[in-house]
Amino acid sequence: MRSVIERAAEEAQEAGSRTIEAEHLLLAIAAADEDTTRELLAWAGLDHRAVGDALQREFEHSLGTAGVTAADQEVLRPRRGERRPSDAGTSAKLALERGMAAAGDKKDLRPAHILLGILELRAGTVPRALALAGVDRRELRARTQAAISDDGRQGPPEKPGKASR
Secondary structure (H helix, E strand, O other), rough: HHHHHHHHHHHHHHHOOOEEEEEHHHHHHHHHHHHHHHHHHHHHHOOOHHHHHHHHHHHHHHHHHHOOOOOOHHOOOOOOOOOOOEEEOOOHHHHHHHHHHHHHHHHHHHHHHHHHHHHHHOHHHHHEEEHHHOOOOOHHHHHHHHHHHOOOOOOOOOOOOHHHH
16 A cells, blocks of 8 residues: 555656645556556556546546636646655545545555545546546446455456446
């Protein structure tokens, strides 16, 4: 888990964020070399790049809603922060709390628990980005819960068919 948090801090720094947010945790999980979460995200058609693309679409969509166009990409490009953030923002705290609750004990916390915590967020950047990407969050959440419950005994989730997304 330490590596996920460290990677989330790097993602936040790259984005110029002063805090680690749920989107940085999701990017870190998508980049992690952990079979369960990699397979769960793959089922939804997500990898690190796809998550980044979905977050960018959400950013542009949010700007459009506010009447700002994404015509000047240089202005919209994130600026790398000078320092790596160490504080969790509201969305990350909530995702981590929910992940911890699913784990039951801090020593049992795995990336799948954090993914579940992220998927349980009802509002914010990540839910909007996943909706724009066409991800069935309810099904992905159910699959994540099942993977956690199985505790890896049955292996990774089944590969999706075209109709399962």
